[in-house]
Amino acid sequence: MSHTLRLAEQLISRPSVTPDDAGCQAILAARLEPLGFVCETIVSGPENFRVTNLWAKFKGFEASAQAGRAQGATESIAPKTLVFAGHTDVVPTGPLEQWSSHPFTPTHRDGxxxxxxxxxMKTSIAAMVVAVEEFLAANPKPHLSIAFLITSxxxxxxxxxxxxxxxxxxERGAVLDYCIVGEPTSVNQLGDMIKNGRRGTLSGKLSIKGVQGHIAYPHLADNPIHRFAPALAELVATEWDAGNEFFPATSWQVSNIHGGTGASNIIPGELVVDFNFRFSTESTADSLxxxxxxxxxxxxLDYALRWTLGGMPFLTTPGALVKAVSESIQAETGxxxxxxxxxxxxxxxxxxxxxxxxxxxxxINASIHKIDEHVLVSSLDPLKNIYKGVLERLAAL
Known part of the structure; x- marks a missing residue:
């Protein structure tokens, strides 16, 4: 059994339903500390929703740089930092009886x-750790600083x-130069797609006020559904932006709309609408x-509107990291x-x-969050090799 597969199975066997890490990060720290990583556990959240975070930083380069300075080296050494990021928490399993095997018992069937x-994304994390192990075995004092940022x-x-x-x-003034997040991005084959950015997400909860009344006497009421209809049509028809070479056009979608008391003869006094923007870098949250x-x-309209900004869009244009990842994928998979x-x-x-x-x-992301979530065993070591290839390429810069 490969080291990547063995570690992946260890992690999968832990029932780490969010926010419970279930000991996964302790397993990772036990692998990283002997390599020269200083591992810090950062616990956050209320008592009933404790979150465990692991920040692990490789100190090997700093030690060798200090030794060089002690010997009188005058050249300034400034290593770049590559962070491997991921999460040990998983979504709930859903009905256990619908699984072909227990979701927290790693099981092999037909490869x-x-x-x-x-x-x-536990196989990604396993592949990252083993890639670092192999890289440091061959390069004990690399011109590259390495870190892990893992959350539950x-x-x-x-x-x-x-x-x-x-x-x-x-707040500490830490400098991070590159980051690889181990999200399942492949579609049909390992390495056929990487994400170099994500759209922003902006949600709104809209309340339209009206006047409740008997449906037979509409002149004594004010129907907020009717009031909102023209505005809804305009919102749906609006082109918020045209996107750009990296992002599709910004999208506005209604996720829920509710009005009424449950009786068919009452004009409601309020309409509540939930909606969401997925927006490109061509728009800002404030402009939307x-x-x-x-x-x-x-x-x-007589309305109240509460906004929730879930995240800003981000984009990594082609550069050192995109080049290193793309070249590593091509070298391993073609x-x-x-x-x-x-x-x-x-x-x-x-x-x-x-x-x-x-x-x-x-x-490959086809089975994520589904019953019988799975990954091809044959993809685990190639994934590890790609991560290792990125380390080698960035360390050579």
């Missing part, structure tokens, strides 16, 4: 490894996980808010990878605020 977190709050509210660690790192509120005001910004949000939105170059790359 496929089944288990909750197999694709999202990615599948949950994401308020006590990566965002907390990033804030602490920012202003345009929505302008439309609502134009239609003379594929020319596709750069993409599609999909939902990830913790990359937090890390991008303190790290200028960030990409997401991991295994």
């Amino acid at each position: 496929v490894l089944y288990g909750r977190g197999a694709a999202d 709050d990615e599948e949950g509210p994401s308020v006590d996980g990566t965002v907390v660690v990033c804030q602490q790192l920012k 808010k202003a345009r929505v509120e302008g439309i609502l005001t134009k239609h003379k 594929l020319t990878t596709e750069l993409s910004t599609t999909g939902g949000t990830s913790d990359g939105r937090f890390i991008a605020s303190i790290c200028p170059q960030l990409i997401e790359f991991g295994p």
